[in-house]
Amino acid sequence: MDFLFTPNSYNGKxxxxxxxxxxxxxxxxxxxxxxxxxxxxxxISPESAYTEIQVLFESLKRSKQQLKIxxxx
Numbered sequence: 735m736d737f738l739f740t741p742n743s744y745n746g747k748x749x750x751x752x753x754x755x756x757x758x759x760x761x762x763x764x765x766x767x768x769x770x771x772x773x774x775x776x777x778i779s780p781e782s783a784y785t786e787i788q789v790l791f792e793s794l795k796r797s798k799q800q801l802k803i804x805x806x807x
Contacts, residue, residue: 751801762794 746752766787773783798804 751803755798755801755803758794758797762790765790 746756769778769783769786769790772778773780778786
């Protein structure tokens, strides 16, 4: 797969809200990666990892709602 991801790039429709959400999404993916690594190393249980990721996802969803991303103008 020819997929190039550069963390500091933004390719969507530019609005301040989209830019903020993009930053939140990048932070979410970073945190999920760390949680997965901790689980893989046995530092935390898979159940704890799952719960932590759920909490992070709910926070990401709230940020999307608060920023009014994908709402009709």
